[in-house]
Amino acid sequence: MARGERIEIEHPDWCKNCGICVSVCPTDILIKGKKIVEIFDLEKCIGCHNCELICPDFVLKVVASDED
Template identity: 80%
Template sequence: MARGERVKLENPDWCKNCGICVSVCPTDILVKGRDRVEIVDLEKCIGCQNCELICPDFVLKVVADDEN
């Protein structure tokens, strides 16, 4: 994990709201929303990539801060 990386919704329309990413987020910044997962406090993201690695639909991506 590189410093200064954060998660973003790369392909939000692909999200099925399964909640798998929510269950693996160590900082609890992801929550199940009405139609898709939502990021509630981006500043707490540590860039661990757990969500990106586990998402079966390639919805989330960890990118450098300046790409968010």
């Protein structure tokens, strides 16, 4: 995991709200929303890639944050 990486919902239309990513997030920043998974507190994201790796529909992606 690289410093300054954060999760983003890259393909929201692909999300089935299955919650698998929610269950593997070590910082509990992902929550099941009404229709799709939502990011609750992005500042707590440690960029571990767990959610990106486990998502069966490639909805999530860990990207470099814009912070300098």
